[in-house]
Amino acid sequence: xxxxxxxxxxxxxxxxxxxxxxxxxxxxxxxxxxxxxxxxxxxxxxxxxxxxxxxxxxxxxxxxxxxxxxxxxxxxxxxxxxxxxxxxxxxxxxxxxxxxxxxxxxxxxxxxxxxxxxxxxxxxxxxxxxxxxxxxxxxxxxxxxxxxxxxxxxxxxxxxxxxxxxxxxxxxxxxxxxxxxxxxxxxxxxxxxxxxxxxxxxxxxxxxxxxxxxxxxxxxxxxxxxxxxxxxxxxxxxxxxxxxxxxxxxxxxxxxxxxxxxxxxxxxxxxxxxxxxxxxxxxxxxxxxxxxxxxxxxxxxxxxxxxxxxxxxxxxx
Amino acid sequence: xxxxxxxxxxxxxxxxxxxxxxxxxxxxxxxxxxxxxxxxxxxxxxxxxxxxxxxxxxxxxxxxxxxxxxxxxxxxxxxxxxxxxxxxxxxxxxxxxxxxxxxxxxxxxxxxxxxxxxxxxxxxxxxxxxxxxxxxxxxxxxxxxxxxxxxxxxxxxxxxxxxxxxx
Numbered sequence: 121x122x123x124x125x126x127x128x129x130x131x132x133x134x135x136x137x138x139x140x141x142x143x144x145x146x147x148x149x150x151x152x153x154x155x156x157x158x159x160x161x162x163x164x165x166x167x168x169x170x171x172x173x174x175x176x177x178x179x180x181x182x183x184x185x186x187x188x189x190x191x192x193x194x195x196x197x198x199x200x201x202x203x204x205x206x207x208x209x210x211x212x213x214x215x216x217x218x219x220x221x222x223x224x225x226x227x228x229x230x231x232x233x234x235x236x237x238x239x240x241x242x243x244x245x246x247x248x249x250x251x252x253x254x255x256x257x258x259x260x261x262x263x264x265x266x267x268x269x270x271x272x273x274x275x276x277x278x279x280x281x282x283x284x285x286x287x288x289x290x291x292x293x294x295x296x297x298x299x300x301x302x303x304x305x306x307x308x309x310x311x312x313x314x315x316x317x318x319x320x321x322x323x324x325x326x327x328x329x330x331x332x333x334x335x336x337x338x339x340x341x342x343x344x345x346x347x348x349x350x351x352x353x354x355x356x357x358x359x360x361x362x363x364x365x366x367x368x369x370x371x372x373x374x375x376x377x378x379x380x381x382x383x384x385x386x387x388x389x390x391x392x393x394x395x396x397x398x399x400x401x402x403x404x405x406x407x408x409x410x411x412x413x414x415x416x417x418x419x420x421x422x423x424x425x426x427x428x429x430x431x432x433x434x435x436x437x
Numbered sequence: 438x439x440x441x442x443x444x445x446x447x448x449x450x451x452x453x454x455x456x457x458x459x460x461x462x463x464x465x466x467x468x469x470x471x472x473x474x475x476x477x478x479x480x481x482x483x484x485x486x487x488x489x490x491x492x493x494x495x496x497x498x499x500x501x502x503x504x505x506x507x508x509x510x511x512x513x514x515x516x517x518x519x520x521x522x523x524x525x526x527x528x529x530x531x532x533x534x535x536x537x538x539x540x541x542x543x544x545x546x547x548x549x550x551x552x553x554x555x556x557x558x559x560x561x562x563x564x565x566x567x568x569x570x571x572x573x574x575x576x577x578x579x580x581x582x583x584x585x586x587x588x589x590x591x592x593x594x595x596x597x598x599x600x601x602x603x604x
């Protein structure tokens with residue numbers, strides 16, 4: 121038998137996965153051992169056989185039936201990814217702090233940046249050359265004054281990081297929460313026709329205002345539905361006279377057919393055992409135990425062979 | 438892509454993979470349903486970062502692998518295996534063509550059971566490559582294993598299958 125490395129080269133050559141160097145290496149190996157060529161051809165036929173076998177298999181029609189609820193419903197929507205939610209929250213907080221800071225600054229009296237130097241506003245005994253009585257000296261400026269004052273503006277001017285939401289969470293209005301309106305009320309809700317939009321005759325009293333309860337019930341994100349699958353089982357007990365009795369229940373056993381032995385006492389299931397080759401603890405793990413105690417009114421006492429058929433169904437919430 | 442389109446395109450590949458990794462048609466049917474349920478739930482989150490087939494097979498593999506791990510706790514069921522039936526009955530009429538190189542119907546009828554005897558790791562690689570025609574890279578992504586492992590497992594699987602199908 122060829123070694124693993126050669127075997128892998130042969131296998132990969134079927135899929136065109138060899139480099140030029142590896143291909144040369146394989147060619148040399150084949151030159152040295154012609155049986156490798158036969159092996160390569162056998163492997164090629166084998167892969168074609170597997171492919172042909174696969175083509176004979178098709179999904180059973182039951183699958184379409186089982187998936188019918190999903191095929192009729194749009195998939196559940198998803199909210200923004202958690203990372204984007206955090207980014208959006210962080211951006212909102214930063215923006216809120218900036219706005220609060222800016223508003224607080226504008227409302228409070230601005231403290232002088234620096235006190236005027238002594239004598240800055242003193243009357244001058246001598247008029248200035250331009251004829252002014254006061255000699256005004258420029259106030260000293262903080263080198264960072266403009267930066268501080270403009271920081272909030274800069275933050276506000278920046279485009280906040282937009283949360284990458286797929287779609288906003290939809291809100292559906294279900295209400296209003298009121299009794300079904302009468303025809304008159306419904307008519308009153310309609311906007312008045314253009315022809316009736318005329319001024320009231322002199323002395324006429326205006327019509328009473330119709331009050332509508334405008335409270336609504338809102339349900340956020342109603343399209344976020346979920347789907348679950350559940351399994352149910354039917355235990356069919358075959359009575360010796362050929363008749364059958366069935367009991368239905370839910371289970372977590374995989375879909376399939378199971379052979380069990382059912383013990384009936386006083387028209388009630390008192391025991392349930394798998395046939396040979398099956399694990400004894402499957403009863404509890406398969407959540408089948410609740411079949412015990414169920415009634416089989418037409419079944420006499422005894423131990424019966426029974427078939428447990430587990431089927432499955434999808435439920436959209 | 439809609440779920441319906443996905444279903445139409447992948448119902449058979451998903452079923453086939455499920456069938457290869459389960460013991461019976463019933464189990465495969467159950468698994469296929471669960472896989473498509475996961476596909477349905479995840480469809481809006483699919484952003485096209487992977488090929489659609491890779492994504493679907495990844496979901497399928499993750500589910501089936503989990504099922505296999507839990508399998509030891511489950512009872513043996515009375516199965517109705519189609520592999521035991523005559524595959525010949527389900528074969529299309531043999532027509533001359535490139536696929537004619539394939540062996541006889543008798544050989545085909547033995548392929549399914551022979552594939553089932555392979556270790557799971559080899560079986561899934563062989564199936565994804567030879568039946569579903571995924572690339573090595575895709576298989577590595579689906580199974581979350583290095584591409585070198587894909588190569589070696591595939592070589593071993595083909596060799597083992599050849600041995601078991603030898604008359």
